[in-house]
Amino acid sequence: MNIGEIARLAGVSRSTVSYALSGKRPISPETRARIQAVIDELDYQPSAAARALSSGRTRTLGLVFPPAGSHYTDMQLDFIGSLVEAAAGFGYDVLLAAAAAAAGDGRQGLRRLVAERRVDGAVLMEIRLDDARVDHLAAAGFPFVTIGRVGAPERTRWVDLDYTALVGSCVSHLAQLGHRRIALVNRSERLFRAGYESAHRSLTGFQDACAEHGVIGTAHLCGDDAASGEDAIDRILAADPGTTALVTVNEAALGGLYRGLAAHGRRIPRDFSVAGIAAGRWAAAVTPQLTAADVPAVEMGRVAVELLLELLATPDAPPRHFLLNPPVSLRASTGPAPAPADVAG
Amino acid sequence: MNIGEIARLAGVSRSTVSYALSGKRPISPETRARIQAVIDELDYQPSAAARALSSGRTRTLGLVFPPAGSHYTDMQLDFIGSLVEAAAGFGYDVLLAAAAAAAGDGRQGLRRLVAERRVDGAVLMEIRLDDARVDHLAAAGFPFVTIGRVGAPERTRWVDLDYTALVGSCVSHLAQLGHRRIALVNRSERLFRAGYESAHRSLTGFQDACAEHGVIGTAHLCGDDAASGEDAIDRILAADPGTTALVTVNEAALGGLYRGLAAHGRRIPRDFSVAGIAAGRWAAAVTPQLTAADVPAVEMGRVAVELLLELLATPDAPPRHFLLNPPVSLRASTGPAPAPADVAG
DNA sequence: CGATCAAATCGAACCGGTTCGACTGCGGGT
DNA sequence: ACCCGCAGTCGAACCGGTTCGATTTGATCG
Structure with a gap:
């Protein structure tokens, strides 16, 4: 069951078996075949721990997983799934680090994975503009990539959505349909305060696009749940009853937004x-x-793994980034702005 | 950075440091304090690989993650999140195994994790009544628990929802509201054929409950997406236009179900x-x-981890199971059956 | 025909922990 | 006074791989 056993049965030394498996030194075809036969028969797999100890590489990537009880978006899930699959394609496994539920947790998840050398590299999601985890890894010289980016993104590897441009595209789409008073439903106040980059960039993109298209835009923070979505609609219509459209970056609140609009008698998309x-x-x-x-999301997960493995292979290569800007798919929730008379005051 | 370094700086042998950390032999308070001081100053953490190699335990649990592109339900996500958190609470990490995307994948994810001894135990979800993975682990004597259970559940450890009873409760609730013709929207034909236990037990529970309450029940399979949901409504109303209620175990199709009902002019819950x-x-x-x-879901994840760690600690203890039967929460989608005249033919 | 070199293989050291057996003092029982 | 046992510590072996240096063999070249 260990490499010595294989060597004994194949009548060679342990190092020969190792070289036959790794290919790092030439082995004669006959010897290689004999070793392979023994391995196949015994269904031998080298111990990951022993391999990691001697080679110094674990063939494992770390991923910080958002805490339970928070709302997972489909986006995040698809990231994780595609990360795992992409990593598996390269022979890597993915180890989850619990995001510190309590802030001052001490033996924080990711930190421990790194200190115990359980992973070769890390993927971070839910990035903040000023992120302690990123600073810590960068200071320690530990390889990592982020999904989302920090305030000063030139020095790190990341893949991100261009929230600024995407929110801009949505505003532009609505403006072209004739809407003149548009609201933004952003992430929660807590996340915004904490410096979540997507929330901040969304706001910037919204304000810029509204200015560019000459529409009146009001931005609203909104918790990540249905009830907050209903509440957000109340606030939006109270602040400006003439609002005829909104842009949301808050997936979790959408059900509440729909419900709130229905409660106010606003049919979508009429x-x-x-x-x-x-x-x-x-x-x-x-x-x-x-x-x-x-x-x-699937593409983003795959790209993140590729960036990380590239970093592991060639640590000195200049950082690469991917800023994705997917097009807006037209579906059933947007339509021409109602004539002013149609809008109840 | 390694245990020898700590030993040297503290003026003791390596084994003494090891015993000070593990507590497996008595160490004098002074020596212990001296060692701890060095450890704190250097921020030393033992290498997980070395520890795993010599101790034989990795302090890692394996989890089979459903492939990307499939639809993740909120349920599954919460399982995963709570698993990670519960495991972290016991000092364990969670390693994801990609479920074999292609069936004849060869070096299948979980199988490899086990063969390479990367994990001490495994958690399986998405269980089938006759599950090759379960058989394989059981045959290999490898510790595992399942979320969901196999056909013959007495010999394994698991936590599961009592789908039979839950679907029964839904039917009972609807019957009490006066509904007499009820449909079941089950999982996809592919999953049902593959023997997904929740799909089969749901069907049984549905049929039994319908018989018990004297209502006419028709069961329908339905793919895990919105379009399939719409299609299911078409089939349900074509098969029996007098149907006035349905029970669904298919989270992913619900949006389509709602849309299909709206398209047929059936308002919910009126x-x-x-x-x-x-x-x-x-x-x-x-x-x-x-x-x-x-x-x-959060409770189920926690219970799964506890069962698994219990198994690791005392392998010979008799298997325990948890069959959960949460109550039906009344919300806005159910109401009294319409008077027969109200139902359009 | 001897020097040179590459292919093929072996033995030993090493990675960084854990654990077992042995050794040293020292206090208690008789 | 002597033996026993235990607290406290050390040295060495071991876990199962990888990798380096050395050795043997056979082919190539001048």
Whole structure:
């Protein structure tokens, strides 16, 4: 069951077996065949721990997983699934690090994975503009990539959605349909305060696009759940009853947004248009189907793994980035702005 | 950075450091303090690989993750999140195994994790009544627990929802509201054929409950996406236009179900009632909010970890099981059966 | 025909922990 | 005064791989 056993049965030394498996030194075809036969018969697999100890590489990647009880978006799920698959394609496994539920957790998940040398590299999601985890890994010289990016992104590897541009595209789409008073439904105040990059970049993109198209835009923070979505609609219509469209980057609140609009008698898309950023499969599952920039989550996961493995292979190569800008898919939730008379005051 | 370095700086032998850390032999308080001081100063963490190699235990659990591109339910996500958290609470990490995307994959994910001794135990979800993975692990004597159970569940450890009883509760709820013709929207034909246990037990529970309450029940398979949901409604109303309620165990299709009912002019809950089994947070996010048995996913993840660690600690203890039967939460999608005249033929 | 070199293989050291057996003092029982 | 046992510590072996240097053999070249 260990390499010595294989060597004995094949009548060679342990090192010969090792070289036959790794190919790092030439082995004669006959010897190689004999070794392979023994391995096949015994269904031998080298111990990952022994291999990691001697080679110094674990063939494992770390991934920080958002804590349970928080709302997972379809986007995040697809990231994780595609990360695992892409990593498996390269012979790597993925180890999950619990995001510190309590802030001052001490033996924080990711930190421990790194200190115990359980992983060769790490993938971080849910990035903040000023992120302690990123600073820590960068300071330690530990290989990592991020899904999302930090404030000063030139020095790190990442793949990100261009939230600024995507929200801009949504605003542009709505403006072209004639909407003149548009709201933004952003992420929660807590996340915004914490510096979540997508929330901040969404706001910037919204403000810029509204200015560019000469529309009146009001931005609203909104918790990640249905009830907060209903509440957000109340606030939006109270602040400006003439609002006829909104852009949402908050997948989790959408059900509440729809419900809130229905409660105020605004039919979608006849009286009110909704556009957003969401996983395509999910946008097609809600009623009405959401006009949205479809997040290519699977591609993002794959790219993240490729970037990380590239970093592991050639640590000195200059950092690469991918800023994705998927097009807005037209579905059933947006339509022409209602004539002013149609809008109840 | 290694244990020898710590030993040298503390002026003791390597074994003494090891015993100080593990507590497996008495160490004088002074020596212990001296060692701890050095460890704290250097921020030393023992190498996981070395520890695993010599101790034979990795302090890692394996989890088979459903492939990307399939639809993840909120339930599954919450399982995973709570598994990671519960495991972290016991000092264990979670390693994801890609479920073999192609069936004859060869070096299948979980199998490799076990053969390479990367994990101490495994958690399996998406269980089939006759599951090759379960058979393989059981034959190999490898510790595992399942979320969901196999056909002959007495010999394994698992935590499961009592789908039979839950679907029965939904039927009972609808019957009490006066519905007499009820449909079941089950999982996809592919999954049913593959022997997914929840799909089979749901069907049994549905048939039994319908017989018990004297209602006419028709069961329908339905793919895991919105379009299939719409299609299912077409089939249900074509098969029996007098149907006034349905029970769904297919979270992913619900959006399509709602849309299909709307397309047929059936308003919820006035003309048609919908009950189901779903993650509570999700059931509250859709419109109308779904009357459903709320899956205690977080609890299930925690229980799975506890069962597995119990198995690792005492391999000979008799298997324990948890069959959960959460109550049906009343929400907005069910109501009294319409008077027969109200139902359009 | 001897020097040179590459292919093929072996033995030993090493990675960084854990654990077992042995050794040293020292206090208690008789 | 002597033996026993235990607290406390050390040295060495071991876990199962990888990798380096050395050795043997056979082919190539001048």
